[in-house]
Amino acid sequence: MIIIIFVIMEYNYDEVAVQELLQWADxxxxxxxxxxxxxxxxFDVRRCVESDAMCVRDHYPDPFYNPAINRLYQIREMMDKKVI
Structure with missing residues (x-):
């Protein structure tokens, strides 16, 4: 029996939180x-972070780009946990 658990994270999309996330990305x-x-x-984390940050800067607050914000949050969480 395989049990798959999906954890849905609630990320903050307000302007202050997103600007702080972009500053972290830089x-x-x-x-x-x-x-x-x-x-x-x-394969290239720096390029991925730069690409996502550029999309967010160019299109915020368009919710279509929330997956880029989510990915930045996920990468930051991984770095905070030092799971490399």
Missing amino acids: TAELPQTLRLDQAAFI
Whole structure:
């Protein structure tokens, strides 16, 4: 029997929180690669973070780009846990 549990994180999309997240993205020390989850492996973490940050800066507050914000939050959580 396989049990799969999905945890849905509630991220903050207000302007102050997103600006703080973008500031983190600009200064974070990142590994070259990162397994984000079972389905996502990032080969160039810096390029991924820069790309997501650029999309958010260009299009915030358009909710279509919330997945980019989510990915930045997920990467930051992984870095905070030092799960590399």
